[in-house]
Structure formats: structure tokens, C-alpha cells
Amino acid sequence: MSIPAHPGTTSDQIAQRFSSTRRGARLARLLVLQQLDAWGFPYRSRPSDLIAAIVAELAANAVLHGRVPGRDFEVRLARTATTLRVEVADTRTEGRPPVEDAPTAPPPDSETGRGLLLVAGLAARWGVAGRQGPGKTVWAEIDLTCRGGRT
Numbered sequence: 001m002s003i004p005a006h007p008g009t010t011s012d013q014i015a016q017r018f019s020s021t022r023r024g025a026r027l028a029r030l031l032v033l034q035q036l037d038a039w040g041f042p043y044r045s046r047p048s049d050l051i052a053a054i055v056a057e058l059a060a061n062a063v064l065h066g067r068v069p070g071r072d073f074e075v076r077l078a079r080t081a082t083t084l085r086v087e088v089a090d091t092r093t094e095g096r097p098p099v100e101d102a103p104t105a106p107p108p109d110s111e112t113g114r115g116l117l118l119v120a121g122l123a124a125r126w127g128v129a130g131r132q133g134p135g136k137t138v139w140a141e142i143d144l145t146c147r148g149g150r151t
Contacts, residue, residue: 013078025059028075044060054140091135
């Protein structure tokens with residue numbers, strides 16, 4: 001069962017493509033925050049903060065590691081009565097990361113490699129899936145029925 005759509009929206013999900021740039025990643029996060037507010041999850045609420053952090057990481061990964069020149073990345077946001085789900089799809093086919101319950105930490109002196117650790121820590125569930133067409137989709141869900149994102 002899903003939450004009825006907010007009077008200003010017509011659906012319990014949205015999808016939007018963005019340019020594979022830092023600006024596109026920022027705009028993706030801002031669009032998601034705006035949609036969450038329209039659905040009744042105000043800015044700075046716990047669900048809004050969790051999803052914003054997840055979108056920021058996944059969109060940054062799509063721009064930095066999944067970028068294919070001339071191709072956009074896509075963000076999809078969906079809600080049910082108990083879950084918020086975000087999906088970020090890019091068109092890069094090689095280098096698909098493995099789905100792991102707990103991503104491995106990079107060496108302590110590394111300046112990168114912690115994004116999926118953050119996503120795994122914030123989300124109740126996450127994973128990587130194929131997509132229609134080239135590329136992959138990285139998704140994450142938070143539960144709305146418990147305190148925090150993890151069950």
C-alpha cells in the first residue's frame with residue numbers, strides 16, 4: 001500500500017535525468033529534497049536528511065565513476081507507506097561494483113572510496129542492478145517505520 005500522492009503531485013514516484021556533471025549531481029539532490037518536502041517530509045527531517053546524503057553520494061559516484069561523455073544519469077525516487085527508495089542509474093557498463101552487504105573500507109590514507117560505506121551505513125538496504133539499456137542502477141532504501149535508516 002502506498003501513501004496517497006500529495007495534492008501538488010500526481011504520483012508516488014519521480015524520475016529525472018541530469019547532466020553527468022557536478023552541477024547535475026547537485027541539482028539531483030535539490031530536486032529530491034524538493035519532492036520529499038512536497039510529499040510531507042520537510043527539509044531537515046530525518047528521512048529528508050538520510051535520502052539527501054544517499055543521493056549526494058550516489059549522484060557523485062555516477063558523475064565521477066559512471067560518466068560516459070554525452071550521456072546523462074537518472075535519479076528515481078519512490079515512496080510507499082513504509083519505505084523511501086532512491087535509484088541512480090548511469091550508462092557505464094564496465095567496472096560494475098559487486099553487491100556487498102558491507103563494502104570494504106579503503107586504506108586509511110586514501111582520500112576516496114568511502115561513498116558506498118556511507119550509503120550502506122545510512123540505508124536499510126542497498127544494491128546494484130542492471131538496467132534497461134547500457135549501464136547499472138545503484139539503489140538504496142530507508143525505512144519509515146523505525147528510527148533512522150537501518151532496521
